[in-house]
Amino acid sequence: MMNKTFKIIIIIAIAIVVIIGTYFGVLGIIKHKKNIQHQNLIKSETEKYNTPNFKDSNSTFLKLPENKEIEPGHFINYEINYKNSGKQEVQNLSIETLIPQNCALVERYLKGLKYTVSGNKLIMELGNLDIGSSGKIKLTLLPESSLDNGLKILYPSLKFKYFKENKIIGKSDYFNIAFNKLIRVYY
Numbered sequence: 001m002m003n004k005t006f007k008i009i010i011i012i013a014i015a016i017v018v019i020i021g022t023y024f025g026v027l028g029i030i031k032h033k034k035n036i037q038h039q040n041l042i043k044s045e046t047e048k049y050n051t052p053n054f055k056d057s058n059s060t061f062l063k064l065p066e067n068k069e070i071e072p073g074h075f076i077n078y079e080i081n082y083k084n085s086g087k088q089e090v091q092n093l094s095i096e097t098l099i100p101q102n103c104a105l106v107e108r109y110l111k112g113l114k115y116t117v118s119g120n121k122l123i124m125e126l127g128n129l130d131i132g133s134s135g136k137i138k139l140t141l142l143p144e145s146s147l148d149n150g151l152k153i154l155y156p157s158l159k160f161k162y163f164k165e166n167k168i169i170g171k172s173d174y175f176n177i178a179f180n181k182l183i184r185v186y187y
Contacts, residue, residue, distance in 0.1 A: 041168065042168070042169055045166050045168045045169045046166075046169050046171075047087070048086075048087040048088045048166065049088060049164065049166040049169060049171050051086045051087040051088070052085075052086055052177075053084050053085065053086030053088070053090050053160075053162070053164070053175075054082060054083070054084065054085065054086070054160050054177060054179075055085065056083065056085040059081065059082070059083035059085055059134060060081060060082045060083055060085070060160075060179070061081050062078060062079070062080055062081075062158060062179075063078060063079040063080075063081060064078050065077055065078055070143055073142075073143075074143070075106065075140050075141065075142055076103065076140070076141040076142075076143065077138060077139070077140050077141075078138075078139055078141075079136055079137065079138050079139070080095060080097070080136065080137040080139065080158060081134070081135075081136050082095065082134060082135055082136075082137075082160070083132070083133070083134035083135075084129045084130065084131055084132060084133050084134070085132075086131065087131060088131065088164055088166065089128060089129065089130050089131060089164075090128065090129050090162040090163070090164055090175075091127075091128045091162060091163040091164065091165070092125075092127065092128070092161075092162055092163045093125075093126040093127060093128070093129050093160065093161070093162040094123055094124060094125050094126060094160075094161045094162070095123075095124045095126065095137070095158055095159070095160055095161075096121060096122065096123050096124075096158070096159040096161065097121075097122050097139075097156045097157070097158050097159070098120050098121055098122070098156035098157075099117070099120045099121070099122055099141065099156075100120075100141065100156060101120070102143060102144050103141040103142065103143050103144065104141065104142045104144070105117060105122060105139070105140075105141060106140040106141065106142050109138060109139070109140040110124075110137075110139075113137065114126075114127075122139075124137060129162075157178055157179055158178070158179040159176065159177065159178050159179070160175070160176075160177045160179065161174070161175065161176050161177075162174070162175050163175070
């Protein structure tokens, strides 16, 4: 009888070890899967954060006037096109441009736009911009009436300033992107 009792105790002990081993094995597999999911999430969110927001020259560009020669008293109209082509919202977007020499900004055409003019710098505050959101800003300039024949008006580059944050990966920064070479020009 003692032999049977001993066998039963051994069988119970082996069953307990198997059950405990299985339990911790399943927990290990679940933990491993969660770690892989977390690593994939971090990788995905890092890619979203690192993807540039305004680098697509098909949607972020400066459209210049069609006429190459401007006479004093006539307006110069050009258009800033922008699109958040990144994978994350941007916050506090502002676009800076310089008002060309020998020109005055016609401010009445900027109705509804929050902006400041400081010297020859125009700063337009656009706020937050969701992924895929876009817009156009039409600027109108008036050349000074005292322009001589042959004087050239140079069109300025653009600066995009914004804040981007990703809480999942714990990254945030202010970005200051100058667009000199990525501007598509129409004549």
